[in-house]
Amino acid sequence: MPTMMLLFQFKPEQVQQIREIAPDWTIVSGKANEMSKEQYLEAEVICGWNSSVAEALEGRCKLKWVQTISAGIDKLPLNKLEQHGVYLTSASGIHPVSMAETFFAMLLAFSRNLHHAIRNQSDRNWMPSEHYSQLSGKTIAIIGVGTIGAEIARLSGAFGMRTLGVRRSGLPVPGVHEMYGMEALHEVLLQSDVVVNVLPHTEETHHLFNAQRFEQMKPETLFFNLGRGASVNTADLVQALQNSTLAGAGLDVFETEPLPNDHPLWTMDNVIITPHIGGWTDHYKQKMADIFLPNLQAYLAEGKPRSNLVDYKHSY
Template sequence: MQKRKLIIVHDIDNRYHQKIMKLVPEWEVLIGKDSSVWKDHLNEAEVIVGWKKELTEHCLKEHTKLRWVQTWSAGVNSLPLKELESQKVIVTSANGVHAFPISETIFALMLGLTRKIHTYVRNQLSKTWHHSGLSLEMHEKTVGIIGVGAIGKETAKIAKAFGMKVVGVRHSGKDEDYVDEMYTPRALNAVLPSCDYVVVTLPLTSETHHLFGAEQFQEMKPSAFFINIGRGEIVDEPALVQALQTGEIAGAGLDVFETEPLDSDSPLWEMENVMITPHTSGSTEHYTKRVIEDIFIPNLQNYLKGENPAINKVDFTKGY
C-alpha cells in the first residue's frame, strides 16, 4: 500500500521534523528547500507546506491527490487560488506569525520618521553635526490602522502605550480592543484627514488593489506619515511619489512595492522623507516555530481526525 505523502518545501530543524513524524508515523514526509528532495513526489502529495510556482503544474491536475496547502506566508495572493478552489484543495495561511516583528517594524518606521533617525543616519555618514529641525512627537497623535487583523491589533496595542488615539478600518467594522473608533472601508476617505499616521496592513485582493491613490493622499494631512507593510499593489506608486514630492504628505515608511525588488531608477530611493526596507518586516528568529507549532501542527491534528484545518483557513471568496 502506497504511503500518504507530506511535502514541506522549506528547511526546518530536526526537532520540528520529529514532532510532525510523531503525528504521521506511517506517512512519507519529504522536507527541504532543494526541489530535488520532493520534485519526483509532487503528483502523490496529499499535504504541502509552503508553495512554489512550479508546483501548480504538477499538483493541480485533474484528479489531484492534493487536499491541503499550508502556506509559509500570511498573504496568499501569489497562489493559484482559482485552481485550488476548483480542485477543492483547502488552503490555510500563516496569518498571525508576523504580528510581533511587523508591528515592531511599523513603530521603527513611525519613530524613525518622527524623530528623524533616518536623517541623522545620513548625517553620521557625512560626519555632519546638525539639528535638522527635529520637533515632532508621537505621543497623543492619531494613528489610522487600515486593516485590523493580527498585525493591526498588535500595532493598536503598542500605540496605546504611546498615548495615541487609534482609528481602525476593517472589512467587518467590528470593534476591537485598543481601537478607539472602528470604520468600514467605505469610510476610508472620511477617516484619513484626522490621522497623523496612516498604517496599511491589508492583504492584496481585487478590492484593495490601488486602494490608495491620488485621492486618498489628498485627503491626508500635509504633516501625516504613510506606512505600508501590506502589499505594494495596494498603493498607486506614482501617486505616492507625487504626494511625497509635492508635500501632500510629510513622508513614508515602505516595506513593500508594486515591483520588487524596487527599481534602481525609482525616485523613492533618493527621497529624504522616505524610509525603505526590502520586504523584510516579517522576518524573525521565531518564524518557523510559529508556522509549525502554532499553526501547522494543530491544523494537522484536526486534519488527521477527518476535520478541516481550522486555523487561518482561507476564504476563497474574500481572497484571504
C-alpha cells in the same frame, strides 16, 4: 502511504514532531530544487509554496491541502486551487509582533529624524534637524485591523496615541478607540497624523491608496505600507511625496519587488525603505510549527485543517 512535503525548513526536532503526529505518512523534507516532479504530484499535503506546486496542479496531482508560510496569499493561483478542491491555510497570526515592531521602528525614526541622522553619520556630518516631534497626542489610523493591526493599536496606546481603525466588518477591536467600516475611510484619513496600511491584496483593495486618497490626508501625514504593495498606486504615492501632499512614507512592500534600482523612491529623503522583511523574526520557525502542527492534527482527525483557512470568495 500518503505523502507530505515540507518545503519550509523546520528544525529537526519540529520535523520529528510532525513524524510522530503522522507516523503512517511518507514525509519528504528539503529545498524546493531538491524535489522531483513525481514527488510534487504525489504530495497530498504541502507546507510551503513554490512554482513547482503550481505546475503540479496542471497534472494529476493528489494535493488536498497547502499550508503557506506567509500571511499573504495573493500571488498564489487561487482559482486553480479552488477548482482542485485544495484546502489553503495561511500563516495569518504569525507576524503581529515583528510587523508592529517594524512599523514603530519606522515611525520613531521619522519622529526623531533618525533616518536623516544615520545618513549624516555616514558622511560624518554633525547636522541637527530643524524639526523633531513626539507621538503622544497624535492620531493614528490603522487600515485593515486584524491581528497585526491590533498589536499596532496596543503599542500605540502605550505611546499615548489616539487610535482609529478601519476594517470591512467595522466591529470593535480592543485597544482601538474608534472603529469604522471601509465606507468611512475618507472620514478617518481626514483626522489622522499617521496612516498605516495592513490590508491584504484583493480586487477591492487594489490601488485603494491612490491620488484621491493621498489628497484626503493632511500634508503633515506620515503614510506606511506594510500590507501589500499592489494596494498602493506607486506612481501616485511618488507624486504625493514630491509635491508635499504627504510628509513622508515608510514602505516595506512594493508593487514590483525587488524595487528597481532606478526607482525615484530610493533617493527621497522623506522615505524609509525596508526589503519586505517586516514579518521576519528569529522566532519564525517556532511560530510556523505552532500553526502547522495543530492544523495537521485536525487534518488527520477530521479531514480538514482547522485554523487560518482561506476563503476563496474573499481571497484571504
